Amino acid sequence: MARKEKAGVMDAAALNRTLSRITHExxxxxxxxxxxAIIGIRNRGAFLAERIVKKINEIDxxxxxxxxxxxxxxxxxxxxxxxxxxVHKTDIPFDINGKKVVLVDDVLYTGRTIRSALDALVDxxxxxxxQLAILIDRGHRELPIRADFVGKNIPTAPREIVEVRLxxxxxxxxxxxxEKEDI
Amino acid sequence: MIWKRKNLLGLxxxxxxxxxxxxxxxxxxxxxxTRPIKKVPTxxxxxxxxxxxxPSTRTRMSFELAAKRLSADLINLSPSSSSLVKGETLLxxxxxxxxxxxxxxxxxxxxxxxxxxxxxxxxxxxxNAGDGAHEHPTQALLDLYTIREKKRKIAGLKVAIIGDILHxxxxxxxxxxxxxxxxxxxxxxxxxxxxxxxEKLPVKISxxxxxxxKEADIxxxxxxxxxxxxxxxxxxxxxxxxLFGLNRxxxxxxxxxxxxxxxxxxxxxxxxxxxxxxxxxxxxxEQVTNGLAIRMAILYIxxxxxxxxxxxx
Amino acid sequence: xxxxIKSGRVIDPETNLDSRVDILIEKGKITKIGKIxxxxxGFKIIDADKKIVFPGLIDLHTHLREPGEEEKETIExxxxxxxxxxxxxxxxxxxxRPPVDSRSVVEFIRNQAERKGLVNVYVxxxxxxxxxxxxxxxxxxxxxxxxxxxxxxxxxxxxxxxxRRALEYARMFNLPIISHAEDLYLSNGGVMHEGFVxxxxxxxxxxxxAEEIGIARDIMLAEYTGGRLHLAHISTAGSVELVRRAxxxxxxxxxxxxxxxxxxxxxxVETFETSSKINPPLRPEKDRQAIIKGLKDGTIDxxxxxxxxxxxxxxxxxxxxxxxxxxxxxxxLSLAVSKLLxxxxxxxxxxAAKMSLNPAKILGLxxxxxxxGKVADLTIVDLNKEYTVRVEDFASKGKSSPFQxxxxxxxxxxTIVGGKVVYSNTxxxxxxxxxxx
Numbered sequence: 001m002a003r004k005e006k007a008g009v010m011d012a013a014a015l016n017r018t019l020s021r022i023t024h025e026x027x028x029x030x031x032x033x034x035x036x037a038i039i040g041i042r043n044r045g046a047f048l049a050e051r052i053v054k055k056i057n058e059i060d061x062x063x064x065x066x067x068x069x070x071x072x073x074x075x076x077x078x079x080x081x082x083x084x085x086x087v088h089k090t091d092i093p094f095d096i097n098g099k100k101v102v103l104v105d106d107v108l109y110t111g112r113t114i115r116s117a118l119d120a121l122v123d124x125x126x127x128x129x130x131q132l133a134i135l136i137d138r139g140h141r142e143l144p145i146r147a148d149f150v151g152k153n154i155p156t157a158p159r160e161i162v163e164v165r166l167x168x169x170x171x172x173x174x175x176x177x178x179e180k181e182d183i
Numbered sequence: 184m185i186w187k188r189k190n191l192l193g194l195x196x197x198x199x200x201x202x203x204x205x206x207x208x209x210x211x212x213x214x215x216x217t218r219p220i221k222k223v224p225t226x227x228x229x230x231x232x233x234x235x236x237x238p239s240t241r242t243r244m245s246f247e248l249a250a251k252r253l254s255a256d257l258i259n260l261s262p263s264s265s266s267l268v269k270g271e272t273l274l275x276x277x278x279x280x281x282x283x284x285x286x287x288x289x290x291x292x293x294x295x296x297x298x299x300x301x302x303x304x305x306x307x308x309x310x311n312a313g314d315g316a317h318e319h320p321t322q323a324l325l326d327l328y329t330i331r332e333k334k335r336k337i338a339g340l341k342v343a344i345i346g347d348i349l350h351x352x353x354x355x356x357x358x359x360x361x362x363x364x365x366x367x368x369x370x371x372x373x374x375x376x377x378x379x380x381x382e383k384l385p386v387k388i389s390x391x392x393x394x395x396x397k398e399a400d401i402x403x404x405x406x407x408x409x410x411x412x413x414x415x416x417x418x419x420x421x422x423x424x425x426l427f428g429l430n431r432x433x434x435x436x437x438x439x440x441x442x443x444x445x446x447x448x449x450x451x452x453x454x455x456x457x458x459x460x461x462x463x464x465x466x467x468x469e470q471v472t473n474g475l476a477i478r479m480a481i482l483y484i485x486x487x488x489x490x491x492x493x494x495x496x
Numbered sequence: 497x498x499x500x501i502k503s504g505r506v507i508d509p510e511t512n513l514d515s516r517v518d519i520l521i522e523k524g525k526i527t528k529i530g531k532i533x534x535x536x537x538g539f540k541i542i543d544a545d546k547k548i549v550f551p552g553l554i555d556l557h558t559h560l561r562e563p564g565e566e567e568k569e570t571i572e573x574x575x576x577x578x579x580x581x582x583x584x585x586x587x588x589x590x591x592x593r594p595p596v597d598s599r600s601v602v603e604f605i606r607n608q609a610e611r612k613g614l615v616n617v618y619v620x621x622x623x624x625x626x627x628x629x630x631x632x633x634x635x636x637x638x639x640x641x642x643x644x645x646x647x648x649x650x651x652x653x654x655x656x657x658x659x660r661r662a663l664e665y666a667r668m669f670n671l672p673i674i675s676h677a678e679d680l681y682l683s684n685g686g687v688m689h690e691g692f693v694x695x696x697x698x699x700x701x702x703x704x705x706a707e708e709i710g711i712a713r714d715i716m717l718a719e720y721t722g723g724r725l726h727l728a729h730i731s732t733a734g735s736v737e738l739v740r741r742a743x744x745x746x747x748x749x750x751x752x753x754x755x756x757x758x759x760x761x762x763x764x765v766e767t768f769e770t771s772s773k774i775n776p777p778l779r780p781e782k783d784r785q786a787i788i789k790g791l792k793d794g795t796i797d798x799x800x801x802x803x804x805x806x807x808x809x810x811x812x813x814x815x816x817x818x819x820x821x822x823x824x825x826x827x828x829l830s831l832a833v834s835k836l837l838x839x840x841x842x843x844x845x846x847x848a849a850k851m852s853l854n855p856a857k858i859l860g861l862x863x864x865x866x867x868x869g870k871v872a873d874l875t876i877v878d879l880n881k882e883y884t885v886r887v888e889d890f891a892s893k894g895k896s897s898p899f900q901x902x903x904x905x906x907x908x909x910x911t912i913v914g915g916k917v918v919y920s921n922t923x924x925x926x927x928x929x930x931x932x933x
Contacts, residue, residue, distance in 0.1 A: 073224070073225040084487030087480075124218055374668060414661075415657070416661060418631065
């Protein structure tokens with residue numbers, strides 16, 4: 001189905017500022033970076049997580065543990081889709097027991113991705129706390145999930161799609177709203 | 184790419200992209216077995232039936248564990264082969280399984296082609312765990328994965344397959360897999376253990392074991408069965424070992440980074456000396472670990488194929 | 497030893513040499529072939545004027561009977577007989593007791609030949625363990641011990657699957673399989689050729705098809721497997737035709753026949769003398785003619801003796817009970833000269849090919865050649881000298897020969913092995929003492 005760009009929401013500079021603000025909020029709420037760990041949800045959440053860890057390092061020189069979580073195997077809609085999506089690697093190279101884990105993702109929508117992520121995380125151990133950092137919250141929750149740290153709230157219609165483009169994978173830093181086009 | 188096949192019956196019919204698709208997936212599944220909780224809920228509610236008409240401990244266990252770690256339900260059916268009358272009971276077997284509302288079947292049988300015949304009679308996904316001397320695709324896939332993991336590539340490698348090629352389904356599947364992915368395959372065995380016109384496949388043939396082990400990057404050893412001696416395929420186990428066995432004295436001929444592989448179980452003192460099987464070149468145990476990951480990947484991939492898609496075998 | 501062979505008619509089939517020249521031998525090797533004007537000192541001179549100098553004859557089919565049946569023949573007596581017959585090299589067929597199916601027996605024969613033998617002995621290993629026709633011998637082991645070929649001779653390998661595997665497996669070592677081709681079910685109980693003569697004599701017959709079916713099967717298996725096949729002692733017209741067709745196809749098949757098949761027919765059995773009892777049996781005239789034709793057109797590569805000695809006591813039984821087998825080392829060349837050279841106009845070159853060069857090639861030996869640099873294995877023959885065959889003079893222990901009393905041409909005068917004279921008809925002391933005894 002074709003998509004057409006409807007509106008730009010963030011450019012590269014805005015995205016960077018928002019990410020910096022989220023970083024500071026994380027440090028504020030947790031009174032520093034002690035016992036913190038950042039885990040990004042594939043695909044783009046992982047890159048955002050990496051940037052957050054870098055920013056924290058610039059602020060207080062600490063190097064927080066960083067993990068990548070692939071939630072494909074925990075999706076609740078596997079029976080409904082046409083064929084099995086490709087599974088990518090999960091890599092959590094540290095012990096999450098007792099840690100304060102901040103999950104990072106690009107867009108929060110129905111909340112099902114986050115539910116899968118919580119299921120997956122629990123199989124790795126028992127964190128002390130799990131917090132959620134999101135770049136864009138577009139509403140329309142289908143489960144009782146909420147983010148602790150939000151970059152921007154954007155009300156959207158169901159036929160719209162929020163695209164977060166990142167330099168690491170899309171070549172540019174930009175957030176846009178796309179519209180599904182009927183042909 | 185999108186996986187379209189309902190069944191995994193052999194490697195002969197697969198494209199290189201399809202083979203790579205499975206190998207790529209396996210890496211993610213390997214990681215699950217390193218977690219504290221070695222389970223994901225992916226195949227929850229699905230039922231897998233193990234149909235092993237030929238005795239097997241390792242492959243059956245591997246599939247069982249693969250299914251369970253994906254949270255699938257597994258049932259083991261081991262009908263005694265004496266109760267199998269060809270043709271008639273085939274349909275009966277299928278009907279019984281369908282009555283259990285099984286989603287996937289893993290089948291091992293001593294008769295070549297058995298899973299293929301079954302696949303024509305049912306919509307249930309079928310995974311071939313070894314049929315006669317024909318194919319053993321999951322074994323070859325885990326072998327390919329092991330090679331790729333260790334050597335970072337498959338194309339251009341010299342892989343020698345040594346032993347009773349004539350009766351080996353493992354050899355056949357590996358020949359397909361390796362040649363499709365660009366490796367150079369050398370078969371090393373006495374002429375009596377090579378199948379007729381095997382040179383029509385894109386392989387090289389050599390009877391000179393010591394020459395082969397000097398040049399190969401991978402040495403893949405097949406089991407030798409004593410019953411073959413009775414059929415005069417070779418004069419004696421002793422002579423076979425003298426000509427084609429890898430003992431510790433021949434080790435110095437190997438390339439430095441050579442890998443030694445074996446589908447297991449190893450006949451210590453026959454194909455390989457104990458020291459070789461347990462030594463630094465051997466990746467035999469990793470093959471077993473990778474076997475679990477490959478089988479999980481296959482169960483995952485096949486479970487997603489909807490049966491109302493065009494039935495590609 | 498240093499020798500000068502003077503003025504002989506020297507024959508070398510490989511280079512087509514047929515001229516009157518001298519041969520200089522130094523330290524066992526041929527160093528010069530040509531006209532040698534000045535006779536060097538310290539050289540023993542052998543006058544070969546009016547004689548033929550052949551490359552040393554090689555017999556592809558000899559039964560030496562040692563180990564196990566030394567009463568019939570030993571390596572010592574067998575090689576003496578060989579030397580007397582002009583052979584510088586013979587094989588040792590593996591139907592001994594124990595049979596040659598393991599390295600230890602090979603080594604025994606080689607050592608014994610070294611100690612007591614007068615000529616070169618090449619060991620043949622058995623195809624199947626104990627020659628039982630059930631499982632393969634440890635062929636790699638035999639090859640390592642030094643066998644030059646494999647054979648179950650005396651018996652065929654009846655099990656076609658086993659013969660197939662033998663041909664395939666032996667390919668790894670490039671060993672020829674020498675096949676005694678026979679369908680034992682068809683030859684069941686026969687003691688002579690099945691034909692008009694056997695009907696008249698009332699003796700049980702061996703039909704030609706028993707041999708031909710065996711040969712046809714072996715040829716087809718050789719084709720199927722790509723193995724090397726040598727057919728022993730072919731005797732019938734049908735067999736010759738099968739080999740001819742196989743060669744036309746380019747298959748790796750060679751064949752041998754024996755002097756009795758081109759010299760005698762089944763009529764020889766009429767006297768009921770057991771010296772006519774051989775397997776394959778003597779055939780009618782039409783087969784004898786086909787054999788000669790096969791030799792002429794190259795279908796048959798080799799003339800071998802199938803020298804199979806038995807004790808007098810064994811052969812002095814009724815025709816049914818006596819064992820098959822006659823001796824042949826000491827009459828083979830004369831028969832070839834008399835029957836083929838003289839009667840059928842074969843050339844000496846052709847004869848030398850059949851009895852020296854071709855056997856050497858089949859066994860992969862650097863023999864059968866009279867050329868500079870080669871080891872001096874030579875046979876000096878007087879083509880014209882006529883003599884009467886007397887088994888009492890045989891060096892072999894076996895005395896059963898259907899040629900007793902025959903008047904033949906072509907007497908072996910001198911046999912030279914490795915530059916040493918091992919047999920001489922012209923000197924007082926006939927046989928060279930083996931220095932190793």
